[in-house]
Each structure stands twice: as C-alpha cells, then as structure tokens.
Amino acid sequence: MASTLGTGAVTPDRRAAGAVRGRLTGPALIAPFALFYIVFLVGPLIYTFVAGFFNGSLLRDGFGSWVGLTNYADVLGDAEFWRTLKHTLWFTVLTTVPLVLLALLLAILADRFVRGRWFFRFAFFAPYVIPSASVSLIFMWGVLADQVGLAQDWLKALGVDSPPSWLGDPSWAMWSMAGVTVWWTVGFNFVLYLAGLQEIPRDVHEAAAIDGAGPWQRIRHVVVPMLGRTTTLVTVLQIVASLKVFDQIYMMTGGGPDGSTRPTLQYIVDTGFTDGRTGYASVVSLFLFLVILLISLVWFFLVRRAEKES
Amino acid sequence: MLRRLTSPGRAAPGPAPGTAPGAPGDPAAPSRRALLRGGAGLAAGAAATAALSGCGSTIAQGFTGGEPPADRLNFWNPFTGGDGARMVAMQQEYEKAHPENSLRATTFVWGNPYYTKLSLATVGDRPPHVAVAHLSKLPVLARAGLLTELPGDALAGQGMTPEKFDAKPWRKSHVDDRLYGVPLDTHPFVLYFRTDIAEQAGLLDGGELAGIDGPDEFAAALRAAKEVTGAFGGSVASIKDSATQFRLFLSFYTQLGGRPLVADAGATVTVDLDAAEEALAYIRRLGEEKLIPTGADGQAAITMLTTGQAGFLMDGVWQIVAVLDSKVEFDMRPLPRIFSDAPYACFADSHALVLPRQPKRDDARVDLSLEFAASLLDSSRLWAEGGHIPAWLPTQRSAAYRELTPQSHYTEAAEGAAYDPVAWYGGAGSNLQINVGDAVTAALTGRSSPRAAAERVRSELRTLADVESPI
CATH class of the missing domain: 1.20.5 (Single alpha-helices involved in coiled-coils or other helix-helix interfaces)
Structure with a gap:
C-alpha cells in the first residue's frame, strides 16, 4: 500500500x-x-479453582475444610448437574439454529430495500435493546400467560380447544423460552449480517448476473459463501451467549416447571447462593467454563479446517 | 443474556485501504486523552463527594461498615402487593407514634432470594436491625448463628409477655428453649367457598358448610358443587405453583399422622411412604374425577372461584384480598378434616420479627427494635385484613377483629398449624417445597402414580438430605 x-x-x-x-x-x-x-x-478464576477443593459455606468464614476431589466426584455423579447441562445444550441448539438462519434471511430481505432500509433495520433490532426484565414481563403476563395470553388466544381463534400452558407445561416451557429468546435477540445477528452484506461489492453481483445466475443462485453461490466469516462470528457469539443463558429463564419460570428449564448457570446460583455451598458451586462453574471453552474450540477448529479446504 | 457488543466492522473482511491503524496525526488521539483526563477527574470528584456526604447514607455504611445514627432503624421485609401495602401502613403508624426515630424499610422479593440476602448481609456484618422471617425458616437461621436471642425482660419491658401470644407460633419461635422471634401471625392453608353455589348445592346448614369432613364426604360436596357450576367443584393451583401443591400435600399427610418428612435438622429422611401414598392418592382422586382442575395456575385457580367455575378454592389465607376484590358472595373456613388418624392439621406458616446478629452488641438498639416490633403487633388488626390470623392475643380476642369477616371465620385453623419440617433446605419458598411440590403435581395430573410420586418425594428428600449442611 x-x-x-x-x-x-x-x-x-x-x-x-x-x-x-x-x-x-x-x-x-x-x-x-x-x-x-x-x-x-484471573483472580476469581484461581479462587474458584482453589475453592473447589474445600467444602466452603456462605454461612461460615474462610474456605472451609479440605475435601480433595470429593466435589469433583460429586458433581460428576450429580444427576441434576447433567440434567441442567442437557437443558443448557438443548436451549443452545433451539436458539442458535433459528437465530443464525433467521437473521441471515431477514438481513437478505432487508438488504433488498433501497428506500426504507433504516426502518427494517430499526424494526428488527428494536427488541434487542429491551432489558431482559421487561422482555420477561411482556411474555409472562402478556403473550404466554395462561387464559389471558395472546398466544393462547390466537390458538383458540385457530380452533385449538385447549392450548398448552406455554410456561406451565414441562414439555412446552423450553420451547417457549427459546421462542422468546429468538424474538428478543435476532436483531443483533441481523445487524451483523446486514453489515456483512453491505461489504459484498456490487460488481460480484453484476458479474454473477451477467454469467446468467438467477437471484436464488446468486444468494446460494455468491452471498452465502462471501458471508462465511460473518457466519463464523455470529455462530460463535450465539453459541457462547446461549450457553450462558440465565436472566430470562430465571425471571420467567425460575427453572421450572418441574425443573424442566433450569440451566446450568441457575444450578450454580442455586447451589452457591441459595444452598450456600461455595465449594460445590465452584466446581460446577469450572465444568460449565470447560464446556463453553471446549465447544468454542471445536467450532473454531472445524471452521479453520473448512477454510483451509476451500 | 449478557453479550458484549462487538463492532460489526470486525466481521468485514480485509482492512480498509490507505490507513495504518493508530497513524500519527489521527485527530481522535488528543481528544481521547482529554476525555480520559476528564473522566479521571470526574471519578475522583464523585469519590470525594461520596466520602464527604456519605456519613449518613446507607450506601456509605455498606462500604465502611460504620454504625448508622442511634435513632435509625433498618427494617427488611419480603412483602409486596397487598401485604406490602398493609405493612407500609403499619410502619406509618409506628412513624406517627415515634417521629423522633427514623425507620428505613426495604422490601425484597419473597422466598429464597430474600433469605439469601438476609443471610449474606448478616454474615458480612451489614445486617438490618429488624427483619421479617417465616417461623419455618427461624430454626435454620438461629442454628446458623444469624439471629440475636431475644431477652425476655427486654420484651416484657415493651409489654410483650408470653401469655399475650398465640401458643403455637410462640412455641415455634423458640429454638432449644431460647426465643429468637416475635410472632406476628399465622397464615394457614384454608378453604374458600362461594356461599351462593354452596346454597344451590344444598351444602349449607345455617350459613355454614356441613358434613364435608372425611374423604368421601368432601368429594361428594365437591361433586354437588360441580353440578351447580357445570365445570369444577373446587379449584387449587397446580401449575407454576409447586408451593401450593406442597401445602395441600403436607396438610393431608399430617392429618394421616405421617411422621415429619425429615428429622435431625434435615439430615435423615423419615417420610412415611404409606401415608404419603394415601395423601397423594386422594389428591389424584380429586383430579381424576375432575372435581378440581389439573391445569390451573395461581391466578386461574382464584379466577375459577370468582367467576363461578368452581364452588371451592383451596389456597392460603393471603389470597383473600384478590377474592374480596371480585365482590362475589363467599366465606372461608379451615381446610376440612379429610383424615382422622391424627389431630386436626393444615399447612401453616407464621411471620415473625427477628433481630439479625449485629457486629456489636447494643442494648439500646435492641430496645428500639423491640419497640418497633411491639408497635407492629399493636397494629396487627390492619395486618389481619390481609387474611393473616394475628398471633397477638389482644388483637385476636378484640371485638374489632371478630367483626372482621370472613377473616375471623378460620381462627381455629391456627391451632392445627402444620409447619414445614425443620431442615436447612426447608421452609418458605425453599428447595424442599419446590421439589416435593413438583412430585405432588405429577401425582395430581396423573403423570405419576401415587406410589411412584410418594417414592419420588422420598428420593427428592434423600437427595436434599445427602448434601452436607452449610450451617
């Protein structure tokens, strides 16, 4: 240069x-x-690591007494830990897939508007700026409420006699939480994709069009491959964010009904702050940290290899 | 979900041509430095202001651990909604009578989060002077060393002598024969009924429900009401409300003479599997015969009563305000005696005023705190409007309380109060209530058989009991 x-x-x-x-x-x-x-x-991380070897309690001073690897063995044998981890991973799958695909779709659609694009950008991004507490209230008492909620009203209007209790039925609650999260956060990924789309030079589109590529082919063979790096970023951010889910579930269902939506992070809060078992909660935190780290590394490794191959 | 905002630009492939990052002469550099200087100045200024003006502020005391002024009383409670409004009114009566003191009341979300904050504040030597605690939680708090033992003579000095308290909550305020709380009320799990529906169903005898004690008798009464309403006989919250399910279960279980669910402060599980199964089978029976709904949440259960879809409601007395607001004809009475294997029992809990352990012993402040407690007891007729049975006998026996209907129609339920089993994981809004309640819900809805649900109750309790107590 x-x-x-x-x-x-x-x-x-x-x-x-x-x-x-x-x-x-x-x-x-x-x-x-x-x-x-x-x-x-770094400090708290080291503290967490050390605390994991003690049976510390919030109600007593100091670390407590040395218990060696007991906490590790207990956590690995704790059915509730595995159950919450399963919920966390399931929530991640339920949210990451639609949040990436839907964001891409919305961005491609919004990008086609020359006039009024600001409106769509604003409209799709707007829910993202709502605080989690407000989102929880809107859905708890407005959309997903029993008897008076909009979602049940719509289903009744469609002829469903007894619509499910969205937040009260163990088999629906996690789907409801995922739906709320998608509505709330799709705007963030949408904006990333929109920025990525605007980086694609016009001449590539023109060249493809001259070579006889239709709109669908241009999206499949030009736009999506050129958005590769954006997709990597969006997916990694989304996976990490979903694995750390806490706010909306804590406020809307408190992990219920019947513990069916309790994520690992809430398990850490419950064991650490409600039960006061700091040593145990430290080990659960470390395991969650490892899981997030591992999933991120695997994803990066896969992407790196795919990039090299192409 | 917290997420750091990442600049969208970072996703864009390739550097922008022609500019080296951080090139000299970048006009942003000096202004950034100025901004930093300005920011540091502001922060220092703010810190200085806080240090100067902080002596009287609660926030500054939080940081320094300094003692508030001698006339300050910090009070914590978990009351929101109708109870919250009445508590504020009672505080105002205190402030009117003692304008020289400054009361600072703080309200928290009920349940586990409240007790977590109360414990942490006390462990961290920043406790409130007075706090509300459920009597189901009091033994745990006291054994953890978080409460001040209340000196009998100081209590008597404020006019609070043992014979002026309802016996059951008063006894429950003691741990190992030491007094740790001033009981304010008893709030049992009771039966609401629509007088008009009961009349039509032929269940009233001189304005009172008759012949509803016993498993078949109560089911028959519900069926009679169901024929009038065309929907359900009674209602009870079952979804998103494991605590209500736990209360229903504990009431029947205790009537069956079941041993305490756990013993040794929660270390051993002593649940009586057969009694648990019988109680759960009865709950299932009511659900299976469609006498009560299996899919109503707390609000819906009340709405069913007030809109006439159900003639009865099994719920806590604290829901009285919601039912009163609907302006329907209704009355209340203690939960019926379904089983006669043991003395009458119904789930209940009590609110009490406790004095969290202070970093420094201060008799004057103990007196100030007890004076406040006595003032709340004296205004407990106001408190009774919210459904709670006053533990303060001068109020409970007053004509003013007896005239309060239907609040005074279930006073005897306080004698049958079955409190939560004592365990560090038990008490109001605790894991024990939630986990056992979930198992009861599974039985009511038919997802588990009564036997399987009873076994689940035992295994849930064992899981909780296996954990080393943090106390």
Whole structure:
C-alpha cells in the first residue's frame, strides 16, 4: 500500500527511539485493562479453582475444610448437574439454529430495500435493546400467560380447544423460552449480517448476473459463501451467549416447571447462593467454563479446517 | 443474556485501504486523552463527594461498615402487593407514634432470594436491625448463628409477655428453649367457598358448610358443587405453583399422622411412604374425577372461584384480598378434616420479627427494635385484613377483629398449624417445597402414580438430605 511507504523517510536514530517508545506504548496502553482483567477475571478464576477443593459455606468464614476431589466426584455423579447441562445444550441448539438462519434471511430481505432500509433495520433490532426484565414481563403476563395470553388466544381463534400452558407445561416451557429468546435477540445477528452484506461489492453481483445466475443462485453461490466469516462470528457469539443463558429463564419460570428449564448457570446460583455451598458451586462453574471453552474450540477448529479446504 | 457488543466492522473482511491503524496525526488521539483526563477527574470528584456526604447514607455504611445514627432503624421485609401495602401502613403508624426515630424499610422479593440476602448481609456484618422471617425458616437461621436471642425482660419491658401470644407460633419461635422471634401471625392453608353455589348445592346448614369432613364426604360436596357450576367443584393451583401443591400435600399427610418428612435438622429422611401414598392418592382422586382442575395456575385457580367455575378454592389465607376484590358472595373456613388418624392439621406458616446478629452488641438498639416490633403487633388488626390470623392475643380476642369477616371465620385453623419440617433446605419458598411440590403435581395430573410420586418425594428428600449442611 503506497501511503505506508512514506515512513521510510525518517532517520535511523529516530526510528530506534520510536521503536523503544513503540515497544512501551503497547504494554502501557494495555496495563489498565490487564490490571482489571487480573483482579476481576484471573483472580476469581484461581479462587474458584482453589475453592473447589474445600467444602466452603456462605454461612461460615474462610474456605472451609479440605475435601480433595470429593466435589469433583460429586458433581460428576450429580444427576441434576447433567440434567441442567442437557437443558443448557438443548436451549443452545433451539436458539442458535433459528437465530443464525433467521437473521441471515431477514438481513437478505432487508438488504433488498433501497428506500426504507433504516426502518427494517430499526424494526428488527428494536427488541434487542429491551432489558431482559421487561422482555420477561411482556411474555409472562402478556403473550404466554395462561387464559389471558395472546398466544393462547390466537390458538383458540385457530380452533385449538385447549392450548398448552406455554410456561406451565414441562414439555412446552423450553420451547417457549427459546421462542422468546429468538424474538428478543435476532436483531443483533441481523445487524451483523446486514453489515456483512453491505461489504459484498456490487460488481460480484453484476458479474454473477451477467454469467446468467438467477437471484436464488446468486444468494446460494455468491452471498452465502462471501458471508462465511460473518457466519463464523455470529455462530460463535450465539453459541457462547446461549450457553450462558440465565436472566430470562430465571425471571420467567425460575427453572421450572418441574425443573424442566433450569440451566446450568441457575444450578450454580442455586447451589452457591441459595444452598450456600461455595465449594460445590465452584466446581460446577469450572465444568460449565470447560464446556463453553471446549465447544468454542471445536467450532473454531472445524471452521479453520473448512477454510483451509476451500 | 449478557453479550458484549462487538463492532460489526470486525466481521468485514480485509482492512480498509490507505490507513495504518493508530497513524500519527489521527485527530481522535488528543481528544481521547482529554476525555480520559476528564473522566479521571470526574471519578475522583464523585469519590470525594461520596466520602464527604456519605456519613449518613446507607450506601456509605455498606462500604465502611460504620454504625448508622442511634435513632435509625433498618427494617427488611419480603412483602409486596397487598401485604406490602398493609405493612407500609403499619410502619406509618409506628412513624406517627415515634417521629423522633427514623425507620428505613426495604422490601425484597419473597422466598429464597430474600433469605439469601438476609443471610449474606448478616454474615458480612451489614445486617438490618429488624427483619421479617417465616417461623419455618427461624430454626435454620438461629442454628446458623444469624439471629440475636431475644431477652425476655427486654420484651416484657415493651409489654410483650408470653401469655399475650398465640401458643403455637410462640412455641415455634423458640429454638432449644431460647426465643429468637416475635410472632406476628399465622397464615394457614384454608378453604374458600362461594356461599351462593354452596346454597344451590344444598351444602349449607345455617350459613355454614356441613358434613364435608372425611374423604368421601368432601368429594361428594365437591361433586354437588360441580353440578351447580357445570365445570369444577373446587379449584387449587397446580401449575407454576409447586408451593401450593406442597401445602395441600403436607396438610393431608399430617392429618394421616405421617411422621415429619425429615428429622435431625434435615439430615435423615423419615417420610412415611404409606401415608404419603394415601395423601397423594386422594389428591389424584380429586383430579381424576375432575372435581378440581389439573391445569390451573395461581391466578386461574382464584379466577375459577370468582367467576363461578368452581364452588371451592383451596389456597392460603393471603389470597383473600384478590377474592374480596371480585365482590362475589363467599366465606372461608379451615381446610376440612379429610383424615382422622391424627389431630386436626393444615399447612401453616407464621411471620415473625427477628433481630439479625449485629457486629456489636447494643442494648439500646435492641430496645428500639423491640419497640418497633411491639408497635407492629399493636397494629396487627390492619395486618389481619390481609387474611393473616394475628398471633397477638389482644388483637385476636378484640371485638374489632371478630367483626372482621370472613377473616375471623378460620381462627381455629391456627391451632392445627402444620409447619414445614425443620431442615436447612426447608421452609418458605425453599428447595424442599419446590421439589416435593413438583412430585405432588405429577401425582395430581396423573403423570405419576401415587406410589411412584410418594417414592419420588422420598428420593427428592434423600437427595436434599445427602448434601452436607452449610450451617
């Protein structure tokens, strides 16, 4: 790139001094955040790791007494831990797939509008800015409520005699939670996709059109492949966000009915803060951390390999 | 769901041509530095302001652990809705009588979150001076060392002597013969009924429900009401409400003479499997014969009574306000005696005023706190309007309370109060209520057989009991 060649004009001395300063500038700029990172992230992580070897209690001072790997063995043998992990993974599947596909679809549709695109961008993104507490209230008392909720009304209008209790029936509650989450957060992925779409140069579209590609073929063979990196980003962010689900489930069902929506993060809160078992909750947190790390790594590895192959 | 906003630009492939990142002369650089300087100045200013003005503020005390002024009384309670409004009115009566003191009341969400906050604040040496606690939770809090033992002479100094309290909640306020709470009320699980529907069904005898004690008798009464309503005989919350299901179960289970569900402060499971199965089978019977709905939530159960889809409602006394608001003809009475294997029993709990352990012993503040407790007891007729049976006998025996109907029609239920079993995982809104209640719901809806549900109750309790107590 031509403009960067201009730096060759400075003298060697200046360049050496600049290099020293340059070497210090980076770490100096990072230092405040690094400190923050150590105090609030690395520190607690080490604390969590250490606490996992003790039977600590919120109601007693200190770590408690050393129990070795007992907490690890207990967590691995805890049916409720596996059940909540299954809920978390199931929620991730139920939300990630529609949140990626729907966001892509909406972005492609909205991108076709030249005039009024701002409106669609706004309309699809708007739910995302609502706080989780408001979303929970809207759906608990408005849409998904029993007897008076909109969702039941619509089904009754369609001729269904006894629509399910969306948040009260164990076999529907998780689907309801996934639906609420999709409605609420699709706007974020939509905006990422829209930005990706606008990066695709017009000439590629034109070249494809001249070569005789129809609209559907252009989407399949030009747009989707060129959005590859956006898709990777969107999917990773979405998987991590879904694995960390807590707010809306805690507020809307409290993990119920019959524990059918309780995610692992709530299990950590329940064992750690309600039951006061800090050692045990620490180990559950570590396991959830490992699961999120592992899934992210596997995904990145798969994407990397796919990119190399192409 | 928390998610860090990532700049969409990062997704865009390839760098923007022609600009090296952070190139000198970037006009953003100096302004950013100025911004940082300005930000640091602001933060320092804010900190200084907080330090200067902080002495009187609760927030600053939270950070420094400093003692509030001597006339300040911090009070925590879990009352929202109608109970919350009445508690505020009672606090106002106190403030009117003691304008020299400053009462600061804080309301939290009921249940586990409330007790978590209360415990953590006390462990962290930042407790409120007075707090409301359920008597079902009191033994756990006391054994964890979170409560101050109440000195009898200080109590008597405020006019609160043992003979002025309802016997059952008063006894329940003791742990190992030491007093830890001033009981305010008893709130049992009772029976609401529509007088007009009961009349039509021929169930009234001189304005009172007659002949509904016994399993078949109660079922027959429900069936008679069902014929009038055309929908259900009675109603009870079953979905999204495991606590109500637990209350229904514990009432019948205790009437059957079942042993306490757990013993040794929760370490051993002592549930009587046969009694549990019999209680669950009766609950299932009511559901199976469609005498009560199996898919109503808390609100729907009340609406069924008020709209005439059900003639009876089994629920806690605290729902009285919702039923009164509907302006239908109704009355209340204790939950019927279905089983006669043991003395009459119905689920109940009590609110009590407790003094969380303070970092420093301060007799003057204990007196201030007890004075507040006595003032709340004196206004407990107001509290009784919300359905709670006053534990303060001067109120319970007053003409003003007896005239309060239908609140005074179930006072004797307090004598049959069956409290939650004592366990660190038990009590109001606890895991025990939720997990056992879920098993009861499964029996009511027919998802599990009564036997399987009883076994599930036992296994849920065992899971809870196996965990090492954090106390």
